[in-house]
Amino acid sequence: MSFITSYGTYIPRFRIRVEEVARIWGENANAIKEGLGIKEKSVPDFDEDTATIAVEAAREAFKRVKINPKDVGAVFVGSESHPYAVKPTATIVGEALGIGNEYFAADLEFACKAGTAGMQICYAMVKSGMIKYGLAIGSDTAQSRPGDALEYAAAAGGAAILIGREGIAEIKATYSYTSDTPDFWRRDLQPYPNHGGRFTGEPAYFRHVINAAKGLMEKYSYSVEDFDYVVFHQPNAKFPLKAASLLGFSKEQVTPGLLVTEVGNTYSASSLIGLCAVLDIAKPEERILLVSFGSGAGSDAFVIEVTEEILDYPRNPSVRDKISEKAYLDYSTYLKHRRKIKT
Amino acid sequence: MIPRFWRKIKYRYSLRGTHCKNCNSYFYPPRDLCPNCRRKGIIEEVNLPTCGRVLSYTVVWGEKGSPYVIALIELENKVKILSQLACRPEEVYDGMEVECTFRKYGEDGDAGIIYYGTKFIPKRGDGYVSKE
Incomplete structure (x- = not known):
């Protein structure tokens, strides 16, 4: 059996409002806020990147449990914004956490679902008895071309999920749905990603998210009534709410894990931070359905059942506490933070 | 290097x-x-120890990434160390409670190694407030 033993999150403190981005590009802020369901997004500091965010999230996960870091047998960092094109982020994280040298490390890339990809690998490695603990991290400082629609949403954040043989929530089942759908990509040496625009909806997000959720429930004999919460990948607020309604979940089951309105799309961390926000409030025996989505092309779905151990697990500061601590940037300072001004 | x-x-x-x-x-x-x-x-x-308080500080202007704050920090076991404090110059004050964070120190140009290490940030609830 595989469990979530601990979790940690990190959200940079800076924010930029939709109004501020819209002001520069002469767009209607209210229409964008209404359309995307996003008010503001998180922005990293000058000296933050995917590696620093991953370390901070993972350190919180370790702070909350008494576990020897040297018992961790695998570290996976999923991201679309690894600091190096060639040189793993996972080794930086392993070193900063004091995991030692006897561990397996790899960086994963599948746009916004790279974090849950690591979670599924850790689930399997722990379940097979190959490792005692595995660390799956989704961390991103998402890129967006100035003036592109992505600029309203592409945010920064990280979540670390420590998976082991005991813990606060059991991963009961997992299932993936994948296809070669070209919806979101970044070519080699290009600074910003491209996307399919309106194509992003039906054939990409909804097809993969819905099929992963349905496939998981069919294969492992669950129904919508078996779940207390549902967390989807959150590129905007509308998509996860529509996916929930298509599957028969209520809005109340989605909103506890819906954070995109306040922090934007944190890419690889998006669905994982949503899961952590739900774990912040979940009670024993409650069941969570988690479905990620990335790059137009895939979704990983998980059935997660909360255990009694969550009652003694330190959950503060909560994800929502962290989101409420913030400082706003104007657009020009945002450009400087994101290193979009070339000198 | x-x-x-x-x-x-x-x-x-x-x-x-x-x-x-x-x-x-x-x-x-x-x-x-x-x-x-x-x-x-x-x-x-x-x-x-990973927590401490600011004894004194200075603000560096005119450098890459400036303005930034360099602080003399007294750790919980009274050991004093000098570190960059990742906050805005107007947020720091003597006696501010701070904690360790993992940040970038710098990088060797666009093609070289990225250097990481420990810096400090205001402890949550002491400087991490909502500000315009």
Whole structure:
């Protein structure tokens, strides 16, 4: 059996409002806020990147449990914004956490679902008895071309999920749905990603998210009534709410894990931070359905059942506490933070 | 630069310093020799506390990434260290409670190695407030 033993999150403190981005590009802020369901997004500091965010999230996960870091047998960092094109982020994280040298490390890339990809690998490695603990991290400082629609949403954040043989929530089942759908990509040496625009909806997000959720429930004999919460990948607020309604979940089951309105799309961390926000409030025996989505092309779905151990697990500061601590940037300072001004 | 950085990774990624068992002095950055005890010194590596408070600070202007704050920080075990404090100049004050964070120190141009290490940030609830 595989469990979530601990979790940690990190959200940079800076924010930029939709109004501020819209002001520069002469767009209607209210229409964008209404359309995307996003008010503001998180922005990293000058000296933050995917590696620093991953370390901070993972350190919180370790702070909350008494576990020897040297018992961790695998570290996976999923991201679309690894600091190096060639040189793993996972080794930086392993070193900063004091995991030692006897561990397996790899960086994963599948746009916004790279974090849950690591979670599924850790689930399997722990379940097979190959490792005692595995660390799956989704961390991103998402890129967006100035003036592109992505600029309203592409945010920064990280979540670390420590998976082991005991813990606060059991991963009961997992299932993936994948296809070669070209919806979101970044070519080699290009600074910003491209996307399919309106194509992003039906054939990409909804097809993969819905099929992963349905496939998981069919294969492992669950129904919508078996779940207390549902967390989807959150590129905007509308998509996860529509996916929930298509599957028969209520809005109340989605909103506890819906954070995109306040922090934007944190890419690889998006669905994982949503899961952590739900774990912040979940009670024993409650069941969570988690479905990620990335790059137009895939979704990983998980059935997660909360255990009694969550009652003694330190959950503060909560994800929502962290989101409420913030400082706003104007657009020009945002450009400087994101290193979009070339000198 | 690579070997010099590589040797310091252990001390930079975490707040790992040295301690002289002979005179009970702590050093960060770590020292191999105790300047007080010389050859009588008995040096050991230790993890330093991750929280402290600002004793004094200065703001650096006109550099890449400026303005930034450099602070003299007294850790919980009274050890004093000098570190960058990742906050806005107008947010820092003497006595501010701070904690360790993992940040970028710099990078060797666009194609070189990225250097990471420990900096400090205002402790949650002390400076991390919503500000316009």
